[in-house]
Amino acid sequence: xxxxxxxxxxxxxLHSVYTALGRNPGGEVIVPVCTFLATxxxxxxxxxxxxxxxxxxxxxxxxxxxxxxxxxxxxxIVAVHLWGVPARVDALAKVCAExxxxxxxxxxxxxxxxxxxxxxxxxxxxxxxxxxxxKPLPQVQAVPS
Numbered sequence: 781x782x783x784x785x786x787x788x789x790x791x792x793x794l795h796s797v798y799t800a801l802g803r804n805p806g807g808e809v810i811v812p813v814c815t816f817l818a819t820x821x822x823x824x825x826x827x828x829x830x831x832x833x834x835x836x837x838x839x840x841x842x843x844x845x846x847x848x849x850x851x852x853x854x855x856x857i858v859a860v861h862l863w864g865v866p867a868r869v870d871a872l873a874k875v876c877a878e879x880x881x882x883x884x885x886x887x888x889x890x891x892x893x894x895x896x897x898x899x900x901x902x903x904x905x906x907x908x909x910x911x912x913x914x915k916p917l918p919q920v921q922a923v924p925s
Contacts, residue, residue: 790886790910795822797884797906803828803855809884810849810857812841812867819858819886829853840867843875850875856882859904866895869904882906 787793798809805827811819813832820830831849836842839862846857857876859867869885876883883904887893893900900907 787908787910789818790816790908791818791822793908793910794818794884794886795825797908798822798826798828800906801856801882801884806853807855808851808853810841810846810854812839812858812860812862814839814862815858815860815886819860836868838865839863840865841872843868843871846872847875850879850881854879854881856884856905858884858886860886861893861900864893866893866900869895869900873904884908 785793785796787796803826806829808829808831809823810833811823811830812835814835820832823830831851831854833849834842834845841857841859857872859869859872861867867885869883873883875881885900885904885907887900887907
């Protein structure tokens, strides 16, 4: 990553992400219906309307269903990589590119996960991660040389 900003929580990180994108109140952001409240509450604080969209069988935002709810005020889709299973970021990135939207990734449940040899957090315009007790973190072991 070119730039990294530390925050005291995932909620603060997402709030910072949404603020940094500089969108005015009255806009809309598509968020998955199956997520932690921190995905949507910072948007409400900023006067942005979270638009809930149904998820796929893995609990991640469904790109086909997201496409249906994109409106004239939509400026981003949030991909929450839930429980270590990555969202279909390639399809979300395509939808967003076609519609001029930002992809925001929340990788708090998928540290180190890859899609097509790329780590999640690198598909969107910006991403947020957090770590605390219940987060599934991969156990990395050093391999002797």
